[in-house]
Amino acid sequence: MAGTGVFTEIVDGDQVYKYYADGEWKKSASGKSVSIVNPTTRKPQYKVQACTQEEVNKVMEAAKAAQKLWARTPLWKRAEHLHKAAAILKEHKASIAECLVKEIAKPAKDAVTEVVRSGDLVSYTAEEGVRILGEGKLLVSDSFPGNERSKYCLSSKVPLGVVLAIPPFNYPVNLAVSKIAPALIAGNSLVLKPPTQGAVAALHMIQCFHLAGFPKGLISCVTGKGSEIGDFLTMHPGVNCISFTGGDTGIAISKKAGMIPLQMELGGKDACIVLEDADLDLVASNIVKGGYSYSGQRCTAVKVVLVMESVADAIVEKVKATMAKLSVGSPEDDCDITPVVSESSANFIEGLVMDAKEKGATFCQEYRREGNLIWPLLLDHVRPDMRIAWEEPFGPVLPVIRISSVEEGIHHCNASNFGLQGCVFTRDINKAILISDAMETGTVQINSAPARGPDHFPFQGLKDSGIGSQGITNSINMMTKIKSTVINLPSPSYTMG
Protein backbone atom coordinates (compact mmCIF):
# COMPACT_ATOMS: atom_id res chain seq x y z
CA MET A 1 0.00 0.00 0.00
CA ALA A 2 1.22 3.51 -0.83
CA GLY A 3 2.54 5.43 2.18
CA THR A 4 2.66 2.36 4.44
CA GLY A 5 5.27 -0.25 5.42
CA VAL A 6 8.70 0.90 4.23
CA PHE A 7 7.03 4.01 2.86
CA THR A 8 5.60 5.21 6.18
CA GLU A 9 8.47 7.64 6.77
CA ILE A 10 7.89 9.47 3.48
CA VAL A 11 4.54 10.90 4.57
CA ASP A 12 3.83 13.22 7.54
CA GLY A 13 1.02 13.12 10.08
CA ASP A 14 -1.14 15.38 7.90
CA GLN A 15 -0.77 12.97 5.00
CA VAL A 16 1.47 15.35 3.07
CA TYR A 17 4.32 13.54 1.30
CA LYS A 18 7.75 14.79 2.34
CA TYR A 19 10.61 15.81 0.09
CA TYR A 20 13.98 14.05 0.15
CA ALA A 21 17.22 15.87 0.91
CA ASP A 22 20.52 15.03 2.58
CA GLY A 23 19.45 11.41 3.00
CA GLU A 24 16.32 12.32 4.98
CA TRP A 25 12.61 12.84 4.43
CA LYS A 26 11.67 16.43 5.32
CA LYS A 27 8.77 18.83 5.62
CA SER A 28 9.18 22.11 3.80
CA ALA A 29 9.63 25.26 5.86
CA SER A 30 7.06 26.89 3.52
CA GLY A 31 4.29 25.11 5.45
CA LYS A 32 2.53 24.88 2.07
CA SER A 33 1.64 21.89 -0.02
CA VAL A 34 0.64 21.17 -3.59
CA SER A 35 -2.48 19.09 -4.17
CA ILE A 36 -2.59 16.23 -6.67
CA VAL A 37 -5.99 15.61 -8.21
CA ASN A 38 -7.00 12.05 -9.13
CA PRO A 39 -7.88 12.25 -12.87
CA THR A 40 -10.63 9.64 -12.46
CA THR A 41 -12.47 10.97 -9.42
CA ARG A 42 -11.37 14.59 -10.06
CA LYS A 43 -10.94 14.90 -6.28
CA PRO A 44 -7.72 15.66 -4.39
CA GLN A 45 -5.81 12.41 -3.87
CA TYR A 46 -2.40 13.32 -2.44
CA LYS A 47 -0.43 16.31 -1.25
CA VAL A 48 3.29 17.04 -1.63
CA GLN A 49 5.54 19.68 -0.08
CA ALA A 50 5.87 23.06 -1.78
CA CYS A 51 9.64 23.43 -1.41
CA THR A 52 11.24 26.84 -1.16
CA GLN A 53 14.15 28.32 -3.08
CA GLU A 54 16.23 28.19 0.10
CA GLU A 55 15.61 24.44 0.31
CA VAL A 56 16.67 24.09 -3.32
CA ASN A 57 19.91 25.92 -2.51
CA LYS A 58 20.64 23.49 0.33
CA VAL A 59 19.93 20.50 -1.88
CA MET A 60 22.36 21.82 -4.49
CA GLU A 61 25.11 22.33 -1.89
CA ALA A 62 24.64 18.80 -0.55
CA ALA A 63 24.57 17.38 -4.08
CA LYS A 64 27.86 19.08 -4.92
CA ALA A 65 29.61 17.77 -1.81
CA ALA A 66 28.22 14.25 -2.15
CA GLN A 67 29.25 14.06 -5.81
CA LYS A 68 32.92 14.62 -4.98
CA LEU A 69 32.92 11.53 -2.77
CA TRP A 70 30.76 9.48 -5.11
CA ALA A 71 33.13 10.10 -8.02
CA ARG A 72 35.83 8.40 -5.91
CA THR A 73 33.64 5.38 -5.24
CA PRO A 74 34.76 2.39 -7.35
CA LEU A 75 32.62 1.80 -10.41
CA TRP A 76 31.72 -1.76 -9.35
CA LYS A 77 30.41 -0.40 -6.04
CA ARG A 78 28.26 2.21 -7.78
CA ALA A 79 26.87 -0.60 -9.91
CA GLU A 80 26.19 -2.70 -6.81
CA HIS A 81 24.11 0.11 -5.29
CA LEU A 82 22.08 0.42 -8.48
CA HIS A 83 21.40 -3.32 -8.65
CA LYS A 84 20.18 -3.15 -5.07
CA ALA A 85 17.88 -0.21 -5.83
CA ALA A 86 16.49 -2.08 -8.86
CA ALA A 87 15.65 -5.11 -6.74
CA ILE A 88 13.93 -2.98 -4.06
CA LEU A 89 12.00 -1.11 -6.72
CA LYS A 90 10.67 -4.34 -8.19
CA GLU A 91 9.86 -5.71 -4.74
CA HIS A 92 7.60 -2.70 -4.12
CA LYS A 93 6.03 -2.57 -7.57
CA ALA A 94 2.49 -2.89 -6.22
CA SER A 95 2.70 0.19 -3.94
CA ILE A 96 4.27 2.33 -6.64
CA ALA A 97 1.82 1.13 -9.28
CA GLU A 98 -1.05 2.06 -6.96
CA CYS A 99 0.17 5.68 -7.01
CA LEU A 100 0.39 5.64 -10.81
CA VAL A 101 -3.21 4.45 -10.99
CA LYS A 102 -4.43 7.20 -8.66
CA GLU A 103 -2.24 10.09 -9.84
CA ILE A 104 -2.15 9.65 -13.59
CA ALA A 105 -4.96 7.11 -14.23
CA LYS A 106 -2.54 4.61 -15.71
CA PRO A 107 -4.27 1.24 -16.28
CA ALA A 108 -3.37 -1.07 -13.38
CA LYS A 109 -1.37 -3.63 -15.39
CA ASP A 110 0.57 -0.96 -17.30
CA ALA A 111 1.38 0.73 -13.99
CA VAL A 112 3.03 -2.45 -12.71
CA THR A 113 4.82 -2.89 -16.04
CA GLU A 114 6.24 0.63 -15.77
CA VAL A 115 7.81 -0.16 -12.39
CA VAL A 116 9.23 -3.52 -13.47
CA ARG A 117 10.62 -2.00 -16.67
CA SER A 118 12.21 0.71 -14.54
CA GLY A 119 13.93 -1.86 -12.34
CA ASP A 120 15.26 -3.61 -15.44
CA LEU A 121 16.46 -0.28 -16.81
CA VAL A 122 18.39 0.48 -13.62
CA SER A 123 20.08 -2.96 -13.66
CA TYR A 124 20.95 -2.76 -17.34
CA THR A 125 22.40 0.73 -16.81
CA ALA A 126 24.60 -0.57 -14.00
CA GLU A 127 25.94 -3.32 -16.26
CA GLU A 128 26.39 -1.07 -19.28
CA GLY A 129 28.14 1.53 -17.12
CA VAL A 130 30.63 -1.01 -15.83
CA ARG A 131 31.44 -1.93 -19.43
CA ILE A 132 31.64 1.44 -21.14
CA LEU A 133 33.00 3.55 -18.29
CA GLY A 134 35.74 1.02 -17.65
CA GLU A 135 37.15 1.70 -21.09
CA GLY A 136 39.05 4.68 -22.38
CA LYS A 137 41.17 5.46 -25.42
CA LEU A 138 44.86 5.65 -26.19
CA LEU A 139 45.88 7.95 -29.04
CA VAL A 140 49.40 8.28 -30.37
CA SER A 141 50.62 11.45 -32.02
CA ASP A 142 52.25 10.19 -35.22
CA SER A 143 48.99 9.81 -37.10
CA PHE A 144 48.71 13.60 -37.43
CA PRO A 145 51.06 15.18 -39.99
CA GLY A 146 54.23 16.71 -38.60
CA ASN A 147 54.28 14.59 -35.45
CA GLU A 148 56.53 11.79 -34.31
CA ARG A 149 55.27 9.11 -31.94
CA SER A 150 56.29 11.07 -28.89
CA LYS A 151 52.90 11.87 -27.31
CA TYR A 152 50.49 9.36 -25.84
CA CYS A 153 47.02 10.68 -25.11
CA LEU A 154 44.94 8.76 -22.56
CA SER A 155 41.29 9.74 -22.55
CA SER A 156 38.54 8.59 -20.23
CA LYS A 157 35.01 9.58 -19.27
CA VAL A 158 34.55 11.61 -16.11
CA PRO A 159 31.36 12.81 -14.39
CA LEU A 160 29.79 16.22 -15.03
CA GLY A 161 28.81 17.02 -11.42
CA VAL A 162 25.19 17.65 -10.44
CA VAL A 163 22.53 16.41 -12.88
CA LEU A 164 19.03 17.91 -12.69
CA ALA A 165 16.34 15.45 -13.83
CA ILE A 166 12.84 16.61 -14.80
CA PRO A 167 10.50 13.88 -16.09
CA PRO A 168 6.91 14.30 -17.40
CA PHE A 169 3.67 13.01 -15.92
CA ASN A 170 3.09 10.11 -18.30
CA TYR A 171 6.02 7.93 -17.16
CA PRO A 172 7.02 9.58 -13.88
CA VAL A 173 8.93 6.51 -12.68
CA ASN A 174 10.42 5.16 -15.88
CA LEU A 175 11.47 8.54 -17.27
CA ALA A 176 12.93 9.46 -13.88
CA VAL A 177 15.10 6.34 -13.56
CA SER A 178 16.20 6.69 -17.19
CA LYS A 179 17.96 9.86 -15.98
CA ILE A 180 18.86 8.83 -12.40
CA ALA A 181 20.62 5.55 -13.20
CA PRO A 182 22.97 6.86 -15.95
CA ALA A 183 23.77 9.93 -13.87
CA LEU A 184 24.71 7.85 -10.82
CA ILE A 185 26.67 5.11 -12.57
CA ALA A 186 28.72 7.81 -14.27
CA GLY A 187 29.64 9.32 -10.88
CA ASN A 188 27.26 12.29 -10.82
CA SER A 189 24.86 13.35 -8.09
CA LEU A 190 21.21 13.76 -8.96
CA VAL A 191 18.44 16.23 -8.13
CA LEU A 192 14.97 15.12 -9.20
CA LYS A 193 12.05 17.50 -9.76
CA PRO A 194 9.11 15.18 -10.45
CA PRO A 195 5.96 16.27 -12.30
CA THR A 196 3.09 17.25 -9.98
CA GLN A 197 0.88 14.40 -11.29
CA GLY A 198 3.18 11.46 -10.63
CA ALA A 199 5.13 13.08 -7.79
CA VAL A 200 3.98 10.58 -5.17
CA ALA A 201 4.94 7.59 -7.34
CA ALA A 202 8.33 9.26 -7.86
CA LEU A 203 8.77 9.80 -4.10
CA HIS A 204 8.07 6.11 -3.49
CA MET A 205 10.66 5.25 -6.15
CA ILE A 206 13.18 7.55 -4.44
CA GLN A 207 12.57 5.74 -1.15
CA CYS A 208 13.70 2.54 -2.91
CA PHE A 209 16.98 4.27 -3.78
CA HIS A 210 17.22 5.50 -0.18
CA LEU A 211 16.78 1.94 1.10
CA ALA A 212 19.55 0.80 -1.25
CA GLY A 213 21.95 2.85 0.88
CA PHE A 214 23.25 5.53 -1.45
CA PRO A 215 25.33 8.17 0.37
CA LYS A 216 23.57 11.18 1.91
CA GLY A 217 22.94 14.10 -0.41
CA LEU A 218 23.78 12.14 -3.55
CA ILE A 219 20.13 11.86 -4.54
CA SER A 220 17.49 14.47 -3.70
CA CYS A 221 13.92 15.01 -4.72
CA VAL A 222 12.28 18.42 -4.45
CA THR A 223 8.59 18.95 -5.08
CA GLY A 224 6.66 22.15 -5.62
CA LYS A 225 5.11 24.45 -8.13
CA GLY A 226 6.95 24.79 -11.44
CA SER A 227 6.21 28.53 -11.30
CA GLU A 228 8.02 28.88 -7.93
CA ILE A 229 10.98 26.57 -8.19
CA GLY A 230 11.02 25.56 -11.90
CA ASP A 231 13.15 28.40 -13.30
CA PHE A 232 15.09 28.61 -10.05
CA LEU A 233 16.15 24.97 -10.49
CA THR A 234 16.91 25.04 -14.20
CA MET A 235 18.89 28.29 -13.95
CA HIS A 236 20.66 27.32 -10.73
CA PRO A 237 24.44 27.79 -10.94
CA GLY A 238 24.96 24.51 -9.07
CA VAL A 239 23.46 22.47 -11.92
CA ASN A 240 25.97 20.96 -14.38
CA CYS A 241 23.55 19.12 -16.68
CA ILE A 242 19.80 19.07 -17.30
CA SER A 243 17.94 16.01 -18.50
CA PHE A 244 14.35 17.02 -19.24
CA THR A 245 11.39 15.18 -20.76
CA GLY A 246 8.15 17.00 -21.43
CA GLY A 247 6.46 19.40 -23.79
CA ASP A 248 7.25 22.92 -25.01
CA THR A 249 8.44 23.87 -21.51
CA GLY A 250 11.67 22.21 -22.59
CA ILE A 251 12.17 24.74 -25.37
CA ALA A 252 11.91 27.59 -22.86
CA ILE A 253 14.27 25.79 -20.46
CA SER A 254 16.89 25.25 -23.15
CA LYS A 255 16.85 28.98 -23.94
CA LYS A 256 17.30 29.95 -20.29
CA ALA A 257 19.78 27.29 -19.16
CA GLY A 258 23.44 28.21 -18.89
CA MET A 259 26.41 26.71 -20.71
CA ILE A 260 25.74 23.15 -19.62
CA PRO A 261 24.93 19.94 -21.50
CA LEU A 262 21.21 19.49 -22.13
CA GLN A 263 19.26 16.37 -22.87
CA MET A 264 15.80 17.34 -24.08
CA GLU A 265 13.09 14.85 -25.02
CA LEU A 266 10.09 16.87 -26.09
CA GLY A 267 6.81 16.41 -27.91
CA GLY A 268 6.08 14.56 -31.11
CA LYS A 269 3.56 14.20 -33.92
CA ASP A 270 4.57 10.72 -34.99
CA ALA A 271 3.27 9.92 -38.45
CA CYS A 272 2.25 6.50 -39.69
CA ILE A 273 2.67 6.26 -43.47
CA VAL A 274 0.71 3.40 -45.05
CA LEU A 275 1.48 2.23 -48.60
CA GLU A 276 -0.85 0.23 -50.88
CA ASP A 277 1.07 -3.03 -50.46
CA ALA A 278 1.02 -2.98 -46.63
CA ASP A 279 -0.33 -5.85 -44.53
CA LEU A 280 -3.57 -4.09 -43.61
CA ASP A 281 -4.33 -6.20 -40.54
CA LEU A 282 -0.87 -5.50 -39.18
CA VAL A 283 -1.37 -1.79 -39.89
CA ALA A 284 -4.75 -1.67 -38.14
CA SER A 285 -3.54 -3.42 -35.00
CA ASN A 286 -0.49 -1.14 -34.82
CA ILE A 287 -2.54 2.01 -35.37
CA VAL A 288 -4.88 1.06 -32.52
CA LYS A 289 -2.08 0.00 -30.17
CA GLY A 290 0.14 2.90 -31.19
CA GLY A 291 -2.58 5.53 -31.18
CA TYR A 292 -4.68 4.62 -28.18
CA SER A 293 -2.47 2.86 -25.58
CA TYR A 294 -2.57 4.83 -22.33
CA SER A 295 -5.24 6.94 -24.03
CA GLY A 296 -2.73 8.40 -26.49
CA GLN A 297 -0.69 10.04 -23.72
CA ARG A 298 2.65 8.79 -25.01
CA CYS A 299 5.34 10.81 -26.72
CA THR A 300 5.67 8.03 -29.29
CA ALA A 301 1.94 7.51 -29.84
CA VAL A 302 0.86 7.39 -33.49
CA LYS A 303 -0.48 10.94 -33.83
CA VAL A 304 -1.36 11.12 -37.52
CA VAL A 305 -2.10 8.41 -40.10
CA LEU A 306 -1.06 9.24 -43.67
CA VAL A 307 -2.63 6.54 -45.81
CA MET A 308 -2.67 6.01 -49.58
CA GLU A 309 -6.17 6.75 -50.86
CA SER A 310 -6.57 3.32 -52.51
CA VAL A 311 -6.35 1.47 -49.16
CA ALA A 312 -7.78 4.21 -46.92
CA ASP A 313 -11.35 2.85 -46.77
CA ALA A 314 -10.12 -0.62 -45.88
CA ILE A 315 -7.76 0.70 -43.20
CA VAL A 316 -10.39 2.94 -41.63
CA GLU A 317 -12.86 0.02 -41.47
CA LYS A 318 -10.30 -2.32 -39.89
CA VAL A 319 -9.17 0.32 -37.38
CA LYS A 320 -12.79 1.04 -36.43
CA ALA A 321 -13.46 -2.67 -35.90
CA THR A 322 -10.39 -3.04 -33.67
CA MET A 323 -11.21 0.15 -31.75
CA ALA A 324 -14.66 -1.22 -30.95
CA LYS A 325 -12.95 -3.82 -28.76
CA LEU A 326 -11.22 -1.21 -26.56
CA SER A 327 -12.60 -1.05 -23.03
CA VAL A 328 -13.30 2.42 -21.64
CA GLY A 329 -13.43 3.18 -17.92
CA SER A 330 -11.35 3.30 -14.81
CA PRO A 331 -7.64 2.51 -14.46
CA GLU A 332 -8.40 0.30 -11.43
CA ASP A 333 -10.41 -1.95 -13.77
CA ASP A 334 -7.45 -1.99 -16.13
CA CYS A 335 -9.46 -0.47 -18.97
CA ASP A 336 -7.69 0.32 -22.23
CA ILE A 337 -8.96 3.89 -22.29
CA THR A 338 -8.85 5.76 -18.98
CA PRO A 339 -9.37 9.43 -18.05
CA VAL A 340 -6.74 11.82 -19.40
CA VAL A 341 -4.48 13.43 -16.83
CA SER A 342 -6.40 16.64 -16.12
CA GLU A 343 -9.45 18.68 -16.94
CA SER A 344 -7.34 21.22 -18.82
CA SER A 345 -5.88 18.42 -20.93
CA ALA A 346 -9.40 17.09 -21.68
CA ASN A 347 -10.52 20.62 -22.63
CA PHE A 348 -7.53 21.03 -24.94
CA ILE A 349 -8.30 17.71 -26.67
CA GLU A 350 -11.94 18.72 -27.02
CA GLY A 351 -10.83 22.00 -28.62
CA LEU A 352 -8.96 20.06 -31.31
CA VAL A 353 -11.98 17.80 -31.89
CA MET A 354 -14.38 20.77 -32.23
CA ASP A 355 -12.03 22.53 -34.64
CA ALA A 356 -11.94 19.38 -36.81
CA LYS A 357 -15.74 19.14 -36.64
CA GLU A 358 -16.24 22.73 -37.76
CA LYS A 359 -13.84 22.20 -40.65
CA GLY A 360 -15.60 19.05 -41.86
CA ALA A 361 -13.64 16.01 -40.64
CA THR A 362 -15.52 12.70 -40.74
CA PHE A 363 -16.21 11.32 -37.26
CA CYS A 364 -15.84 7.52 -37.28
CA GLN A 365 -17.46 7.36 -33.82
CA GLU A 366 -19.60 9.77 -31.91
CA TYR A 367 -17.55 12.19 -29.76
CA ARG A 368 -18.14 11.31 -26.13
CA ARG A 369 -16.67 12.73 -22.92
CA GLU A 370 -17.51 12.32 -19.24
CA GLY A 371 -15.29 14.38 -16.93
CA ASN A 372 -11.73 13.61 -18.00
CA LEU A 373 -12.73 10.41 -19.75
CA ILE A 374 -12.76 10.73 -23.54
CA TRP A 375 -13.91 7.78 -25.65
CA PRO A 376 -11.47 6.76 -28.42
CA LEU A 377 -12.09 8.69 -31.60
CA LEU A 378 -10.86 8.30 -35.17
CA LEU A 379 -11.20 11.33 -37.42
CA ASP A 380 -11.14 10.60 -41.15
CA HIS A 381 -10.69 12.99 -44.10
CA VAL A 382 -8.62 15.36 -41.97
CA ARG A 383 -7.06 18.17 -43.99
CA PRO A 384 -3.97 20.30 -43.35
CA ASP A 385 -6.06 23.32 -42.35
CA MET A 386 -7.27 21.50 -39.24
CA ARG A 387 -5.32 21.92 -35.99
CA ILE A 388 -5.41 18.18 -35.31
CA ALA A 389 -3.29 17.65 -38.46
CA TRP A 390 -0.35 19.34 -36.70
CA GLU A 391 -0.91 19.56 -32.94
CA GLU A 392 -0.22 16.85 -30.39
CA PRO A 393 -3.56 16.02 -28.67
CA PHE A 394 -2.02 13.77 -26.00
CA GLY A 395 -5.38 12.03 -25.84
CA PRO A 396 -7.32 9.21 -27.53
CA VAL A 397 -8.05 11.08 -30.75
CA LEU A 398 -6.33 10.16 -34.00
CA PRO A 399 -6.57 11.95 -37.38
CA VAL A 400 -6.39 10.16 -40.74
CA ILE A 401 -5.13 12.12 -43.73
CA ARG A 402 -5.61 10.48 -47.12
CA ILE A 403 -2.65 10.94 -49.47
CA SER A 404 -2.31 10.39 -53.20
CA SER A 405 1.46 9.88 -53.24
CA VAL A 406 4.23 8.81 -50.90
CA GLU A 407 5.84 12.21 -51.47
CA GLU A 408 2.73 13.90 -50.08
CA GLY A 409 3.02 11.80 -46.91
CA ILE A 410 6.71 12.56 -46.49
CA HIS A 411 6.02 16.24 -47.11
CA HIS A 412 3.37 16.33 -44.37
CA CYS A 413 5.66 14.52 -41.95
CA ASN A 414 8.58 16.85 -42.65
CA ALA A 415 6.49 20.03 -42.54
CA SER A 416 5.84 19.38 -38.84
CA ASN A 417 7.86 21.31 -36.28
CA PHE A 418 8.27 17.98 -34.48
CA GLY A 419 10.59 15.14 -35.49
CA LEU A 420 10.45 12.44 -32.86
CA GLN A 421 9.55 9.14 -34.51
CA GLY A 422 7.55 7.92 -37.47
CA CYS A 423 6.62 4.62 -39.05
CA VAL A 424 6.05 3.20 -42.48
CA PHE A 425 4.09 0.11 -43.46
CA THR A 426 4.98 -1.64 -46.71
CA ARG A 427 6.13 -5.08 -47.84
CA ASP A 428 8.75 -3.44 -50.08
CA ILE A 429 11.90 -3.04 -47.98
CA ASN A 430 13.59 -0.89 -50.62
CA LYS A 431 10.77 1.64 -50.52
CA ALA A 432 10.74 1.48 -46.73
CA ILE A 433 14.41 2.42 -46.55
CA LEU A 434 13.98 5.31 -49.00
CA ILE A 435 11.04 6.64 -47.00
CA SER A 436 12.87 6.17 -43.71
CA ASP A 437 15.83 8.14 -45.03
CA ALA A 438 13.52 10.90 -46.27
CA MET A 439 11.60 11.30 -42.99
CA GLU A 440 13.06 14.01 -40.75
CA THR A 441 12.58 12.18 -37.47
CA GLY A 442 14.93 10.75 -34.86
CA THR A 443 13.75 7.19 -35.52
CA VAL A 444 11.62 5.47 -38.15
CA GLN A 445 10.01 2.11 -37.44
CA ILE A 446 9.40 -0.19 -40.37
CA ASN A 447 6.21 -2.23 -40.07
CA SER A 448 5.58 -1.37 -36.43
CA ALA A 449 4.21 1.56 -34.44
CA PRO A 450 6.69 4.06 -32.95
CA ALA A 451 8.11 3.01 -29.60
CA ARG A 452 10.68 4.22 -27.16
CA GLY A 453 11.96 0.84 -26.06
CA PRO A 454 13.77 -1.40 -25.68
CA ASP A 455 15.39 1.11 -23.37
CA HIS A 456 18.95 0.52 -24.61
CA PHE A 457 18.09 1.57 -28.17
CA PRO A 458 19.05 5.13 -29.13
CA PHE A 459 16.11 7.50 -28.76
CA GLN A 460 16.14 11.06 -30.03
CA GLY A 461 14.06 13.79 -31.60
CA LEU A 462 14.90 16.27 -34.32
CA LYS A 463 13.69 19.90 -34.51
CA ASP A 464 11.32 20.81 -31.63
CA SER A 465 11.33 17.19 -30.44
CA GLY A 466 14.59 17.48 -28.61
CA ILE A 467 18.31 17.85 -28.16
CA GLY A 468 20.74 14.95 -27.92
CA SER A 469 20.16 11.23 -27.93
CA GLN A 470 19.15 8.90 -25.15
CA GLY A 471 18.85 5.23 -24.59
CA ILE A 472 20.94 3.77 -21.79
CA THR A 473 24.35 3.91 -23.50
CA ASN A 474 23.83 7.37 -24.97
CA SER A 475 22.57 8.75 -21.66
CA ILE A 476 25.61 7.46 -19.77
CA ASN A 477 27.89 9.03 -22.37
CA MET A 478 25.93 12.28 -22.32
CA MET A 479 26.30 12.54 -18.55
CA THR A 480 30.09 12.39 -18.74
CA LYS A 481 32.78 14.46 -20.37
CA ILE A 482 36.08 13.42 -21.84
CA LYS A 483 39.18 14.03 -19.79
CA SER A 484 42.56 13.44 -21.36
CA THR A 485 46.09 13.16 -20.02
CA VAL A 486 48.99 13.44 -22.47
CA ILE A 487 52.29 11.72 -21.78
CA ASN A 488 55.11 13.59 -23.52
CA LEU A 489 58.14 11.43 -24.23
CA PRO A 490 61.60 12.99 -24.57
CA SER A 491 62.13 11.06 -27.79
CA PRO A 492 59.78 9.20 -30.17
CA SER A 493 59.03 5.61 -29.29
CA TYR A 494 57.73 3.11 -31.87
CA THR A 495 56.36 -0.33 -31.10
CA MET A 496 58.04 -3.12 -33.00
CA GLY A 497 56.25 -6.06 -34.60
Ligand SMILES: NC(=O)c1ccc[n+]([C@@H]2O[C@H](COP(=O)([O-])OP(=O)(O)OC[C@H]3O[C@@H](n4cnc5c(N)ncnc54)[C@H](O)[C@@H]3O)[C@@H](O)[C@H]2O)c1
Ligand atom coordinates in the same frame (compact mmCIF):
# COMPACT_ATOMS: atom_id res chain seq x y z
N1 LIG B 1 10.27 12.82 -26.25
C1 LIG B 1 10.02 12.07 -25.20
O1 LIG B 1 10.77 11.18 -24.86
C2 LIG B 1 8.80 12.29 -24.36
C3 LIG B 1 8.40 11.30 -23.47
C4 LIG B 1 7.24 11.52 -22.72
C5 LIG B 1 6.54 12.69 -22.84
N2 LIG B 1 6.96 13.63 -23.73
C6 LIG B 1 6.19 14.85 -23.91
O2 LIG B 1 5.79 15.36 -22.65
C7 LIG B 1 4.59 16.09 -22.78
C8 LIG B 1 3.61 15.67 -21.72
O3 LIG B 1 4.20 15.72 -20.46
P1 LIG B 1 3.93 16.93 -19.45
O4 LIG B 1 2.55 17.46 -19.65
O5 LIG B 1 4.32 16.45 -18.10
O6 LIG B 1 4.98 18.01 -19.99
P2 LIG B 1 5.33 19.44 -19.34
O7 LIG B 1 6.31 20.06 -20.28
O8 LIG B 1 4.12 20.18 -18.99
O9 LIG B 1 6.06 19.09 -17.96
C9 LIG B 1 7.25 18.32 -17.93
C10 LIG B 1 7.95 18.57 -16.60
O10 LIG B 1 8.39 19.92 -16.52
C11 LIG B 1 8.03 20.47 -15.26
N3 LIG B 1 7.95 21.93 -15.39
C12 LIG B 1 6.91 22.71 -15.74
N4 LIG B 1 7.28 24.00 -15.77
C13 LIG B 1 8.59 24.04 -15.46
C14 LIG B 1 9.55 25.07 -15.35
N5 LIG B 1 9.25 26.34 -15.57
N6 LIG B 1 10.81 24.74 -15.01
C15 LIG B 1 11.16 23.46 -14.79
N7 LIG B 1 10.29 22.43 -14.89
C16 LIG B 1 9.02 22.72 -15.22
C17 LIG B 1 6.74 19.76 -14.94
O11 LIG B 1 6.46 19.85 -13.57
C18 LIG B 1 7.08 18.35 -15.38
O12 LIG B 1 7.85 17.70 -14.39
C19 LIG B 1 4.10 15.79 -24.19
O13 LIG B 1 4.38 16.89 -25.02
C20 LIG B 1 4.92 14.58 -24.59
O14 LIG B 1 5.07 14.43 -25.99
C21 LIG B 1 8.07 13.46 -24.48
